[in-house]
Amino acid sequence: MKNILNSILAGMLITLASCSDGYIDDITPVPQGTDASAPQIQITSPSGNLTIPFTDTKTNIKFEYKVSDDIELGSIEILLDGVKLGTYSTFKDYRVFIDSYAYNNLGLGDHTFTVNAKDLAGKSSTKSVTFNIDNKYTPLFGEKxxxxxxxxxxxxxxxxxxxxxxxxxxxxxxxxxxxxxxxxxxxxxxxxxxxxxxxxxxxxxxxxxxxxxxxxxxxxxxxxxxxxxxxxxxxxxxxxxxxxxxxxxxxxxxxxxxxxxxxxxxxxxxxxxxxxxxxxxxxxxxxxxxxxxxxxxxxxxxxxxxxxxxxxxxxxxxxxxxxxxxxxxxxxxxxxxxxxxxxxxxxxxxxxx
Incomplete structure (x- = not known):
């Protein structure tokens, strides 16, 4: 038993000596760096046109998107057909923002979903996706x-x-x-x-x-x-x-x-x-x-x-x-x-x- 305790104490002394000798680096602040790029925008939904049952004239849709920046995001706004849906300026992760927005009762026809983003340096990006909502069925297998x-x-x-x-x-x-x-x-x-x-x-x-x-x-x-x-x-x-x-x-x-x-x-x-x-x-x-x-x-x-x-x-x-x-x-x-x-x-x- 005494031998086991001696072994444990010896191990602890070795570990302390290693730390004091600089084998583990101290935390050193890293400069933020230069803001080189404007925000990157990815719209994942909708990814194309939508077909709804012929008995319907409206549908519920969920817009999904991701915005990232090399240094820090400043603000984001989303729009549907030119009408603002939401604005965001506070981010838990200051470099990446992933979000979805549920919109109900969107009617038939062509629509455009847009994401505008700015970083703290003032650089801005815009991305849009245009899609159509139709209630006409296209035969999948050539059926009549x-x-x-x-x-x-x-x-x-x-x-x-x-x-x-x-x-x-x-x-x-x-x-x-x-x-x-x-x-x-x-x-x-x-x-x-x-x-x-x-x-x-x-x-x-x-x-x-x-x-x-x-x-x-x-x-x-x-x-x-x-x-x-x-x-x-x-x-x-x-x-x-x-x-x-x-x-x-x-x-x-x-x-x-x-x-x-x-x-x-x-x-x-x-x-x-x-x-x-x-x-x-x-x-x-x-x-x-x-x-x-x-x-x-x-x-x-x-x-x-x-x-x-x-x-x-x-x-x-x-x-x-x-x-x-x-x-x-x-x-x-x-x-x-x-x-x-x-x-x-x-x-x-x-x-x-």
Whole structure:
């Protein structure tokens, strides 16, 4: 024990001797130096144009910026469209100032956010960013229809601004894949004109789907055959539907080929309360069904025939495919997109991002 104490005392004496011999420098004041540069300004937000939901005309925005100086900041002011928002002259860090400013209810159109800064030597800098706020949607994947189901029982296609025809009392609820979502109801669905939504290269649909097994079968998307509202004739148009039991539902597709029909028996979706991304592609030679970007089944044929079709129904088999009880779907449908071509597998997977 005595040896240990002696060792500790010896170490302390060595440390004190080192300090007194000048091995640790004293704190020496450093001159401030010459102010050589004007303040540097960086605006990090907004970084570009903003697109807001088509139903909105105003949005909330947060301006974010950074100002630094080689010696010491003197003052900073921020402006929006030439109107001063704030002025700052006291800084915790006298060389660097990082700040954000929340602005509510900024309207559509072009806007300019400006930061002016001065240092204590009188040198000044200005930086501005110009951006546009728009409520028009630019298709991300070349889609001809995009219905995001924003809420408030809004079913509008935001690509072309088409307002669907509403039958019955479908609604939107807040528990969607992204925000609000379509909620089906008995004897209810929406329809859009088919014109412009397909081409000689085919048609595709993508959407997020949370299946409700009650009723145990229903229509999901139907390209109506105008000449077959009562008869069991499927040589024209298209029918995407589901059927099964309380634990599993099979999503299937029927395509009219003109002289006949083609069946795609698709795949099974577990009734487990989870969202599934569904994609359906129809080309001049085949149809394909994908779940979560994975191909389930392909059916081949020689052509498709929509010559007697003028509308597309979402959320039901009505009006031309209500036989076999493929009526309204009470499931949730979100992020519906329609394309005027048959998507490739890679394109299908990209729409999930």
């Amino acid at each position: 229809v995009y219905i995001p189901f924003f809420g408030g029982n809004t079913f509008t296609d935001i690509v072309a601004g088409k307002v669907p025809t509403v039958v019955g009392t479908p609604t939107t609820v807040a528990t969607g894949y992204t925000g609000a979502t379509y909620q089906g109801a008995t004897d209810s669905y929406i329809t859009l004109p088919l014109s412009g939504l397909y081409s000689a290269n085919g048609i595709s649909f993508t959407f997020w789907y949370k299946v409700n097994a009650t009723p145990n079968r229903s229509g999901i998307i139907v390209i109506n055959d105008d000449n077959d509202n009562t008869n069991d004739n499927r040589t024209k148009g298209l029918r995407l539907f589901r059927e099964g039991g309380a634990t599993s539902q099979t999503v299937k597709l029927n395509v009219g080929t003109g002289a006949g029909e083609s069946w795609n028996d698709g795949g099974n979706i577990a009734v487990d309360g989870k969202w599934v991304h569904v994609a359906v592609t129809v080309s001049p030679t085949d149809s394909k069904i994908y779940f979560n970007g994975v191909l389930q089944r392909t059916a081949t044929f020689t052509s498709f025939d929509f010559s007697t079709s003028s509308t597309i129904t979402i959320g039901s088999g009505a009006p031309s495919f209500t036989y076999w009880d493929h009526k309204s779907d009470l499931s949730l449908i979100d992020e519906l997109r329609i394309y005027d071509k048959a998507l490739t597998e890679t394109e299908v997977q990209n729409t999930m991002k």
